[in-house]
Amino acid sequence: MSVLKTGLAHPSRMRGIFRYLLHVKGQKENRDVLESILSPDKLVEHVPENKEKLKDKKMSHPMFNDALREIIKCKLLIEEDEEVAINPNLPQDAINPQLGDRLLPDTFTYLFFASDNEDEEDFGRVCAWYLAQDIYDAPGTWEEVEKRVSEQKVGNFLKMSSSRLFVQMDDWMRYLGFAWGHTLGGKPVTVPDPTAYIKRNLKHLFNEEQEITIQDFISRLAKQCPLFETGKFREEVEAQIGARETNFLSTSTAFALFRLQDEGDIQLERQSDSSFMILPKANNQVDNNGRISHIIWKGYKS
Structure with missing residues (x-):
């Protein structure tokens, strides 16, 4: 399934995940930690499908999960041993903390269409x-x-x-x-x-x-x-x-x-x-x- 058919994989959400990892040490983070920072439970408590899950504190974070899945699938990020990281095989400018966000539209264009x-x-x-x-x-x-x-x-x-x-x-x-x-x-x-x-x-x-x-x-x-x-x-x-x-x-x-x-x-x-x-x-x-x-x-x- 492409980003076209994944309605929650919005550019701003995928960009937000990338921007966070761009500036953390080693450009990687534990997946659960990343989820708790970028999609805290307070943001999803009001979602009807989560009301039953509140009892045992298990929350659904569809916006985060869909965006993360698509950003990994296009190989902007990689996931290994419960850690999510920026793909180190991308061009150095694309993962440079000072340039990466500005170059992200072109990085996505390459990963989506020319790779x-x-x-x-x-x-x-x-x-x-x-x-x-x-x-x-x-x-x-x-x-x-x-x-x-x-x-x-x-x-x-x-x-x-x-x-x-x-x-x-x-x-x-x-x-x-x-x-x-x-x-x-x-x-x-x-x-x-x-x-x-x-x-x-x-x-x-x-x-x-x-x-x-x-x-x-x-x-x-x-x-x-x-x-x-x-x-x-x-x-x-x-x-x-x-x-x-x-x-x-x-x-x-x-x-x-x-x-x-x-x-x-x-x-x-x-x-x-x-x-x-x-x-x-x-x-x-x-x-x-x-x-x-x-x-x-x-x-x-x-």
Whole structure:
């Protein structure tokens, strides 16, 4: 079962467990001690199913237990001899007490989608499907998602069968940097926009180069996160809903690149005699009708 289908495995709960262990001695703790600190009995006394268990002091801590199970299953943490610890095999920056929490969204993204994690494949397909929607007409509520899933005939493929799954997808995609939300007419609406994820990873994507081709950029992006064009999950999705036109990016990826250019992080260029990709609905964002051959990284801003 993936985090998509484990409603109590919320990003904030899994993050809380990780943040605690990030700063304790040896980055490990006895499981019972960890439970008593992060999920004290007082927090669960009011839960109806625990009333009978109060008599013998045995309490149920479903939020903690579900979150811990999923965080161990994705290998962010390990459990051995009744002790829970941060996985020492993760990159050193990812478990650095000063950097680990800030890098956690990217650590989760790798562990969920780029590490051959079979448990999270359904989650990867759902995220890739959402990013493949037209950002200018994306389903922003459960009712709209349900309708779009039916129209595209991907119900059996995605297995998005309830509003609870949409809420879980929404929470995780926002935390990982693949979406954001706003309120429209008093109703919460979600937008599939991966700007935050791409922005965080520009340094890695450019790999100390200042200028790379758009093809190299997309290839590196898909390798690092297979939710994007040419990545494993996106290809599975496009096989279901129809492939993009040749050399076209999806509108969500194009929109993210437009935003990053507007914010001064990158520059999009069409160089003569070079292969190009088309960023749809470019409007006045770029010259050459959205035909882009190279991306220039402007480096960190002060």
